Amino acid sequence: MPLTYPVKAVVIISLVLLAGAVFVTLRPGGGTQVFAEETTVIRVAGSTTVLPIVSRAAERFQARHALVKIIVNAGGSGVGIHGVGTRRFDIGLASREITLKEKHRYASSHLQITVIGRDAVACVVSSEVFHGGVRALSKQQIRDIYLGNITNWRQVGGPDRPIIVIDKEVHRGTRHVFMQYLFGKSNARAPGARLVTGSNNEEQAKIAQSDSAIGMLSIAWINDEVVGIGIRDGERVIQPTLDNVRTGRFPIARNLNLITAGEPQGAVKQFIDYLLSEDGQKRVAESGYIPIQLPHTVSWVAGSHSK
Amino acid sequence: MNKQPLFPERGPAFWLTGLAAAISAGTIGLLFVSLVVESVPVFKSEGVSFLWGTDWFAGEVYGALPMIYGSLMVTGLAVVMVLPFALGSAILTSEFLSGRVRLVVKAAMELLAGVPGILYGLMGIALLAVWVRDLFGLIDGNTLFTAGLLLAVMILPTVMTLAEDALRAVPGETRDTALSLGLTRMETVMQVVVPQALPGLAGAVFLGLGRAMGETIAVMLVIGGIDRIPQPWFDLFASGQNIPSKIGREAAEALGFDLQWSALIALGLVLFVMVMTLTTAGHFLLRKAR
Amino acid sequence: MNPRLWKERATILILYGLTGCGCLVLAVILTTVIMKGAPALSGEFLFEESRNFGSEGGIFYQMIGTLILMAGAAIVCLPVALGSVLFQTEFLHSPPLKKMFRFLIYSLNAVPTIIFGLIGYLFFGVLLDAGVSWVTGVLILAVMILPTLHVSIHEAVESIPDHYREAGLALGLSPGQQMRAVILPQSMYGMVTGTLLGLARAAGETAAIMFTATAFSGVQLPQSWTEPVTTLQTHILVLAQEATNPKALTHAWGAGLVLLTLVFILISVTLWIRSGMEMEAER
Numbered sequence: 029m030p031l032t033y034p035v036k037a038v039v040i041i042s043l044v045l046l047a048g049a050v051f052v053t054l055r056p057g058g059g060t061q062v063f064a065e066e067t068t069v070i071r072v073a074g075s076t077t078v079l080p081i082v083s084r085a086a087e088r089f090q091a092r093h094a095l096v097k098i099i100v101n102a103g104g105s106g107v108g109i110h111g112v113g114t115r116r117f118d119i120g121l122a123s124r125e126i127t128l129k130e131k132h133r134y135a136s137s138h139l140q141i142t143v144i145g146r147d148a149v150a151c152v153v154s155s156e157v158f159h160g161g162v163r164a165l166s167k168q169q170i171r172d173i174y175l176g177n178i179t180n181w182r183q184v185g186g187p188d189r190p191i192i193v194i195d196k197e198v199h200r201g202t203r204h205v206f207m208q209y210l211f212g213k214s215n216a217r218a219p220g221a222r223l224v225t226g227s228n229n230e231e232q233a234k235i236a237q238s239d240s241a242i243g244m245l246s247i248a249w250i251n252d253e254v255v256g257i258g259i260r261d262g263e264r265v266i267q268p269t270l271d272n273v274r275t276g277r278f279p280i281a282r283n284l285n286l287i288t289a290g291e292p293q294g295a296v297k298q299f300i301d302y303l304l305s306e307d308g309q310k311r312v313a314e315s316g317y318i319p320i321q322l323p324h325t326v327s328w329v330a331g332s333h334s335k
Numbered sequence: 336m337n338k339q340p341l342f343p344e345r346g347p348a349f350w351l352t353g354l355a356a357a358i359s360a361g362t363i364g365l366l367f368v369s370l371v372v373e374s375v376p377v378f379k380s381e382g383v384s385f386l387w388g389t390d391w392f393a394g395e396v397y398g399a400l401p402m403i404y405g406s407l408m409v410t411g412l413a414v415v416m417v418l419p420f421a422l423g424s425a426i427l428t429s430e431f432l433s434g435r436v437r438l439v440v441k442a443a444m445e446l447l448a449g450v451p452g453i454l455y456g457l458m459g460i461a462l463l464a465v466w467v468r469d470l471f472g473l474i475d476g477n478t479l480f481t482a483g484l485l486l487a488v489m490i491l492p493t494v495m496t497l498a499e500d501a502l503r504a505v506p507g508e509t510r511d512t513a514l515s516l517g518l519t520r521m522e523t524v525m526q527v528v529v530p531q532a533l534p535g536l537a538g539a540v541f542l543g544l545g546r547a548m549g550e551t552i553a554v555m556l557v558i559g560g561i562d563r564i565p566q567p568w569f570d571l572f573a574s575g576q577n578i579p580s581k582i583g584r585e586a587a588e589a590l591g592f593d594l595q596w597s598a599l600i601a602l603g604l605v606l607f608v609m610v611m612t613l614t615t616a617g618h619f620l621l622r623k624a625r
Numbered sequence: 626m627n628p629r630l631w632k633e634r635a636t637i638l639i640l641y642g643l644t645g646c647g648c649l650v651l652a653v654i655l656t657t658v659i660m661k662g663a664p665a666l667s668g669e670f671l672f673e674e675s676r677n678f679g680s681e682g683g684i685f686y687q688m689i690g691t692l693i694l695m696a697g698a699a700i701v702c703l704p705v706a707l708g709s710v711l712f713q714t715e716f717l718h719s720p721p722l723k724k725m726f727r728f729l730i731y732s733l734n735a736v737p738t739i740i741f742g743l744i745g746y747l748f749f750g751v752l753l754d755a756g757v758s759w760v761t762g763v764l765i766l767a768v769m770i771l772p773t774l775h776v777s778i779h780e781a782v783e784s785i786p787d788h789y790r791e792a793g794l795a796l797g798l799s800p801g802q803q804m805r806a807v808i809l810p811q812s813m814y815g816m817v818t819g820t821l822l823g824l825a826r827a828a829g830e831t832a833a834i835m836f837t838a839t840a841f842s843g844v845q846l847p848q849s850w851t852e853p854v855t856t857l858q859t860h861i862l863v864l865a866q867e868a869t870n871p872k873a874l875t876h877a878w879g880a881g882l883v884l885l886t887l888v889f890i891l892i893s894v895t896l897w898i899r900s901g902m903e904m905e906a907e908r
Contacts, residue, residue: 039813102841198392222475223475225560226866233870234477237465346801348715348800352709359771363729366744420647423647449889451830456862462657519629521636552862556866579832587835603739603740603743614735615732
């Protein structure tokens with residue numbers, strides 16, 4: 029088959045495009061320098077709860093420090109901790125503590141935690157359920173729902189509809205904290221679960237889409253469609269408000285952590301310092317969490333802070 | 336002019352292209368070998384019960400049965416749902432439509448076969464899951480059925496094109512003979528052409544099955560993500576999990592991470608074996624048809 | 626009337642119905658993507674970077690990321706595919722070896738793409754220590770599209786009439802010269818169509834690159850071998866999980882429309898070339 033017109037056209041056009049692309053990226057003198065040596069790259073990944081804070085802060089930080097590039101990824105607390113432990117990331121984001129197992133596994137990396145804020149995990153329901161009468165649940169009731177013992181909303185004072193129990197992927201920080209509160213262990217099973225979601229975004233979307241769902245979500249993600257219910261403790265009902273978290277009354281609270289291998293240094297330290305500064309802490313508040321008062325670096329392990 | 340090279344078959348062309356061929360073959364071989372080698376740890380730890388264990392909890396126990404079941408169920412659903420439409424349009428296009436229209440249809444199918452999986456996933460999560468929930472009065476639309484339906488639409492172009500090719504491959508004389516014996520066109524098609532083309536048609540279906548079984552992203556977003564076999568097992572409107580979706584959800588967490596990583600690769604190996612069986616059967620049938 | 630005639634009419638009607646349903650579904654898909662995606666398209670969308678988790682800004686760097694991975698994969702894959710085909714057709718003479726080679730290529734085509742991601746990460750990410758980067762992505766995609774290019778080029782080379790080769794041999798050409806003078810020019814169209822199809826396949830692939838080559842934010846143009854990129858496909862994936870945020874969703878559809886257009890252009894050009902070839906053949 030000879031070289032017909034369409035084939036020639038395609039080949040020529042692609043070569044031109046390719047040449048153009050190469051020229052644009054490797055523009056001699058001025059413009060972007062490919063493979064520049066001076067830029068420092070900070071790789072951050074992990075919890076989707078901490079992500080909004082870091083994303084916002086990174087935008088501002090990079091605007092002020094032209095030679096620093098911050099690459100942010102989601103993935104969940106497990107990914108963040110594991111990534112820092114294996115030196116794949118510079119900063120891991122975690123919305124839970126490091127487990128004993130993880131501490132042992134990454135002992136050689138000397139994992140260090142810097143707390144940049146506080147958050148609470150609320151038990152959330154679809155807005156229709158809330159408006160249908162379910163304003164608060166006791167710990168036992170939530171436990172029974174996740175175990176599959178309670179299956180209809182009317183059993184807890186709501187509308188006559190089956191409960192869609194939404195669980196999270198096992199390595200997610202939000203799940204660790206929630207399960208720790210409900211069952212005393214972060215890796216508890218939830219046989220009553222109907223769906224499994226990953227990031228906070230996904231869970232929020234699924235609960236909003238449904239009209240009879242229950243799930244676990246950071247309070248920063250609560251909105252009109254996804255309502256946080258109060259926890260009934262005997263006679264009292266504790267609402268998931270920032271105040272209750274600040275004063276320690278809300279039982280399912282957690283630190284928002286940055287994990288590094290060893291003490292933060294260089295550009296990483298600069299970025300973390302920024303997050304702990306007044307401007308950085310404003311980003312924490314902006315994202316819906318509670319800023320911490322003092323900057324402090326603590327190295328600890330789950331168990332010393334269990335609720 | 337040109338000297339006769341000392342070793343006619345061993346000139347630079349030989350070495351260059353040989354290198355390329357070695358790279359190809361080597362890469363493919365390495366892929367298969369690593370699938371097996373990397374799966375060994377989890378099989379050592381769980382034994383063969385990896386294949387029929389029903390519990391999967393990262394860090395503790397790894398049982399793949401719910402995922403295998405999900406893969407089979409979802410793919411089975413996809414095939415059952417796509418069959419009438421793919422075969423129907425293949426028969427219509429190959430036997431009853433004129434040449435120009437047929438070319439247009441074939442071109443359209445090629446375009447549609449190229450639609451990226453993520454777009455199907457987007458449509459699934461934003462539209463299909465909601466429709467399924469409302470249509471069937473379910474409490475939630477993320478089910479095995481939804482995934483099967485989405486896959487059926489995805490493989491429709493592929494199965495249809497291959498089936499159409501298989502029908503066209505039946506020689507014209509067969510049709511002429513049948514018509515001359517007094518059969519109507521439809522009877523010719525249904526009772527003569529289709530049976531003749533059966534190996535090719537089956538091949539088309541198998542290849543479509545292979546593609547459906549391997550699709551990750553579209554399924555991941557609508558299947559529900561629960562590592563459980565539904566109760567009862569034939570409840571299509573329950574949420575579930577299949578192999579590619581499971582790997583997709585846990586891979587980022589388990590990157591290189593000893594036992595969990597090995598478990599995911601072992602899942603991949605199981606999937607690979609299943610898909611290979613289907614595709615090899617499909618190719619074999621297609622070649623028999625020629 | 627004749628019952629056989631009724632059966633005939635009825636069956637044809639059913640077939641038309643089935644075909645109509647199939648076409649309808651596919652038409653619905655296209656119109657949905659176009660209608661939901663068009664509102665998102667604007668100059669800002671196409672040329673700005675994404676902000677605020679994708680619900681603001683645009684998809685500029687996502688498009689570049691997809692293009693980088695696609696083009697890189699094709700550039701890496703083409704020489705290898707071409708060389709393998711030529712080796713197979715010119716130097717491999719024993720039928721069992723030929724069969725084995727074909728079997729290898731077909732089985733590679735059948736591998737579910739998520740497995741490419743898993744094993745590819747193991748080799749390119751860990752062993753070669755490229756980590757999660759565009760290089761890892763390019764290599765993984767190159768392996769993935771190898772069968773596509775291989776089959777296309779192979780068909781083209783096989784369809785070169787024997788007398789062309791015989792003429793070459795009669796002139797005393799060595800295999801290398803034969804390739805350069807006869808085979809390559811005659812199979813150029815196969816290389817082009819194969820590459821285009823491979824590009825289309827790479828553009829649509831999400832599973833293999835989502836945890837091996839991409840990052841969520843902070844990436845613009847990769848400035849080293851080991852930096853990740855952001856792509857249209859993974860961007861849509863992230864946005865799809867915010868299914869109740871209408872702005873994010875519109876952006877997802879918009880990105881989807883851009884991706885779909887890209888893939889369709891590639892495939893259409895392939896079809897155009899192929900139809901040109903068929904017309905040549907009929908002459």
